Amino acid sequence: MRYTQEDGTERWNRNADTWHRHYGGKDPNRRDLLDPIILKTLGDVKGKRILDAGCGDGYLSRKFAKLGAIVTAVECSHRMLAIALAQQQYQPLSITYHNGNIANLPFLSDCSFDAVITNNVIQDTADYVGAFREFCRLLQPGGIYLHIVNHPCFSTPVFGWVKDEDGRKLHRKVDRYFERGPFLVPWSLSSGMEPTIAWHRTLGDTVNSLISCGFRLSQLLEPEPPESWYTFYPERLDAARIPDFLILVCTKEMTGC
Numbered sequence: 001m002r003y004t005q006e007d008g009t010e011r012w013n014r015n016a017d018t019w020h021r022h023y024g025g026k027d028p029n030r031r032d033l034l035d036p037i038i039l040k041t042l043g044d045v046k047g048k049r050i051l052d053a054g055c056g057d058g059y060l061s062r063k064f065a066k067l068g069a070i071v072t073a074v075e076c077s078h079r080m081l082a083i084a085l086a087q088q089q090y091q092p093l094s095i096t097y098h099n100g101n102i103a104n105l106p107f108l109s110d111c112s113f114d115a116v117i118t119n120n121v122i123q124d125t126a127d128y129v130g131a132f133r134e135f136c137r138l139l140q141p142g143g144i145y146l147h148i149v150n151h152p153c154f155s156t157p158v159f160g161w162v163k164d165e166d167g168r169k170l171h172r173k174v175d176r177y178f179e180r181g182p183f184l185v186p187w188s189l190s191s192g193m194e195p196t197i198a199w200h201r202t203l204g205d206t207v208n209s210l211i212s213c214g215f216r217l218s219q220l221l222e223p224e225p226p227e228s229w230y231t232f233y234p235e236r237l238d239a240a241r242i243p244d245f246l247i248l249v250c251t252k253e254m255t256g257c
């Protein structure tokens with residue numbers, strides 16, 4: 001089945017309320033694992049112009065704005081955006097929200113951002129090269145693009161844990177790594193989420209596209225569980241065996257504005 005961006009967006013419309021109830025800022029993956037890395041990498045964000053591309057319910061935009069950043073947020077799912085806007089009404093912050101596709105952002109000006117972040121978005125985006133091109137256009141020279149995705153080496157079109165007869169996880173199954181394109185991502189029954197649509201690309205596809213769009217790769221990170229999870233979330237320690245996420249810290253070349 002050849003899924004389109006519109007199919008993916010429709011899935012996020014249907015999942016938005018469940019996502020907001022259980023994930024976003026409440027998700028330990030974000031709160032304990034990714035957000036500390038994001039904040040450390042970007043440093044003091046006070047006064048910085050940040051684009052939260054694919055902002056979902058806006059939890060990270062609000063976090064940045066509370067720290068004094070000037071935030072622009074783009075989201076293609078109208079239901080996700082409605083949730084973000086409802087929070088904004090309840091607690092107005094320095095965030096400008098737009099409904100749009102991050103691969104086509106004509107309403108944002110060249111060289112107008114210090115940092116761009118996609119927090120688990122690009123695997124759900126059909127035109128990832130178009131998005132990288134837009135981010136390079138929007139960043140000022142030396143600006144940072146923080147790319148966070150489900151790790152493409154371990155979240156392939158066929159992935160999961162191989163278990164023994166008692167349900168113990170033996171090892172991770174990974175297959176069809178070179179099969180690029182959209183596939184259905186099942187979520188656990190307990191999550192209440194309908195399957196979403198992801199686009200698989202190899203690590204090489206991503207890194208080489210970033211470079212050809214004008215970025216330099218400054219750092220590659222594979223977050224490991226924090227100490228606190230050994231006490232509070234032992235069920236999450238699969239992440240100490242196989243990384244769930246890949247983070248690429250990219251810098252825009254010093255030319256182009």
Ligand SMILES: C[S@@+](CC[C@H](N)C(=O)[O-])C[C@H]1O[C@@H](n2cnc3c(N)ncnc32)[C@H](O)[C@@H]1O
Binds near residue numbers: 009077126
């Ligand atoms: C896994 S959610 C992550 C949301 C948010 N960044 C977070 O970390 O909570 C992925 C989000 O990316 C959005 N998205 C996917 N492709 C997009 C695109 N091309 N343009 C704008 N938003 C997109 C989806 O609608 C969804 O809200």
